[in-house]
Amino acid sequence: MNDLLHAHTPRTAGAGRSPGRGRLVARAAAGVLTASLALTACGAQAGGAGGDGRTSHGSGRESGQTSGSTWAEGITPEWMSRQMDLPVPATAQSPKAAYEITSRFDTGLLTFTLTRSEAEAYLKENPPKGRWLEPTSAATDTKPHDFAHLGLPEPETFKAGMRYGYVCPSTNASKPPETPADTYDTTDERCVRLYAHAYSPTRTRIYLRAHYEPGISPLPVPPSSSTPH
Numbered sequence: 001m002n003d004l005l006h007a008h009t010p011r012t013a014g015a016g017r018s019p020g021r022g023r024l025v026a027r028a029a030a031g032v033l034t035a036s037l038a039l040t041a042c043g044a045q046a047g048g049a050g051g052d053g054r055t056s057h058g059s060g061r062e063s064g065q066t067s068g069s070t071w072a073e074g075i076t077p078e079w080m081s082r083q084m085d086l087p088v089p090a091t092a093q094s095p096k097a098a099y100e101i102t103s104r105f106d107t108g109l110l111t112f113t114l115t116r117s118e119a120e121a122y123l124k125e126n127p128p129k130g131r132w133l134e135p136t137s138a139a140t141d142t143k144p145h146d147f148a149h150l151g152l153p154e155p156e157t158f159k160a161g162m163r164y165g166y167v168c169p170s171t172n173a174s175k176p177p178e179t180p181a182d183t184y185d186t187t188d189e190r191c192v193r194l195y196a197h198a199y200s201p202t203r204t205r206i207y208l209r210a211h212y213e214p215g216i217s218p219l220p221v222p223p224s225s226s227t228p229h
Contacts, residue, residue: 069102071149074222080110084192084210085169086126088112092206096150103214109146110208119204123196128165132196135159146209155207161198166191 080097081088088095092112100107114122123132138159147154155162168191195207 069100072099072101072219074220075099076220077110077112079220080108080208083108083212084110084208085190086110086167086192086194086208089114089118089122091115091118096152098146098149099219100146100149101214106212106214106216107146108208108210108212109150111147111150111152111206113203113205116198116202116204119196119198119206122206123163123194126167126169126194128167128194129191130165132163132165135162135164147207152205152207155195155197158197158199161204162195164193164195167194168192 075097077088077095077097080099088110089112092114095112096110098109100109135156135158139154139156142154142156144154155164170190190210192208192210195209196204197207198204
């Protein structure tokens with residue numbers, strides 16, 4: 001590098017080198033210096049990545065957690081019912097359940113349908129904190145995510161025939177809710193957001209959604225796909 005930088009310096013006033021040639025050599029030296037600095041910067045970035053895709057700001061596991069979520073396997077309505085401490089009536093039809101794992105909180109989902117009279121009895125047995133609420137309008141801009149995983153519309157997208165509220169099986173139902181209705185509830189009270197949608201003159205669909213701290217519930221072991229011989 002020093003040889004290149006000194007190459008354009010005139011040895012004597014009468015060395016026979018033209019000013020134009022000196023300028024060309026100086027430009028070449030500057031180009032080599034710029035390329036060297038660029039390579040040094042690239043090397044520093046590669047060293048910070050650790051060679052395995054992990055940046056200096058965190059591990060690859062942390063990056064994966066912030067980039068998405070995972071739907072757990074082997075989730076049954078019976079298992080989800082136990083986590084929520086809310087029963088699935090024996091007469092319920094089309095029961096479905098799911099459990100999503102993220103880095104912020106986990107989400108448990110449970111849904112089933114009842115006759116209108118069965119649904120009224122279920123809501124009476126599992127009253128909300130405060131009173132049942134009715135939406136003033138349908139949240140048509142709600143993006144499909146939670147119950148869409150179970151092949152159903154999100155309950156927030158309905159207005160007609162919809163009631164909802166927080167049901168807290170392990171606490172006094174008359175106690176006013178400490179968590180606003182539009183925020184996630186991850187308290188120890190284990191409150192569950194319940195939606196009851198009278199989607200036909202004779203039937204009502206119950207939607208249940210609860211949020212948990214990551215890893216708060218041991219997940220069921222999915223059944224093995226292999227058959228022992």
